[in-house]
Amino acid sequence: MENKIYHYFYKITNKINGNFYFGIHSTKNLNDGYMGSGTRLHRAYKKYGIDSFEKEIIAFFDNREDASKYESEIVNNSLIENSSCYNIRLGGDDVTTIGTVTARDCDGNILQIPQKEFDRNPDKYVGVTCGTLSAKNIETGEINRITVDEYRNNKHKFKSSISDKTCVIDANTNEYIWVSIDEYYNSEKYKHSHSNKVLVKNKNNKCFIVDKTDDRIKTGELTLFWKNRQHTKETKEKLKEAYRKTNHQQGEKNSQFGTCWITKDGINKKINKSEISLYESHGWCKGRVMMKK
16 A cells, blocks of 8 residues: 655635635645644634635645745745734744744844743834734624724724633633633633733833743833823723623622631631631631731
8 A cells, every 4th residue: 555645735715704824734645634733723713614714735745845945935924914814923844833933023024933032022022913903894794904003093994803802721722712701701711811920011111911920020120010000080980891791800700709807816817708617716806907017
């Protein structure tokens, strides 16, 4: 039996809006059902259904190296910037993507760099989609990536594709995905993408998000964005309305649900309410004593 391996370059097209994805694949079975591995592509599968996509093989190659070289020529900086393209990384097997991010430098060059380098050089790099957003055309229903200015100047025409959604981490796959706010609050398998992270600014007042344990916060290189800042009255009202719609921090969703403070001999402790009787029998009282500094 022939043990031939096929190497080919393919294109996957969304039949609903025309968006596309390019890639290469090596296989012994041309009917193995492979439909790409791109993150943005698979999000589109979840949104539109995989039956809304068609795949075509554009070219075959004698070896993986030639296929990879061809992909690197097609999936270039210009293609990635195309709002209809699902590819988010440069093509070619020689591009290592694990632990990296596709970024644009100060000269406009698109590069694949380590995530840590990207995080520590906010003045040097920005995300490849910085300054753009995914918007839905209200009239046609099509979703495309457009510039922020185009969106702001045409709000009668576009609606953000992530309205009423939030970015979360799926506990099962560890993937970053967008889900509805209701789905986030009603499911235990999601963790918010900003969990254990904080908004900071550097000495040039550029803002970005880092882990709470980032050493640069301790050294003073970065400062907390909200330090010594207060919400405006208008913002407070908007937050109240958003919290009202989602029952934010109400009932079991409240991080303090089912707990209470107790005190004894100047010591305060938070316990589960079910333990009150036990502690009261040992001289503890409900409440806490606030000590003056």
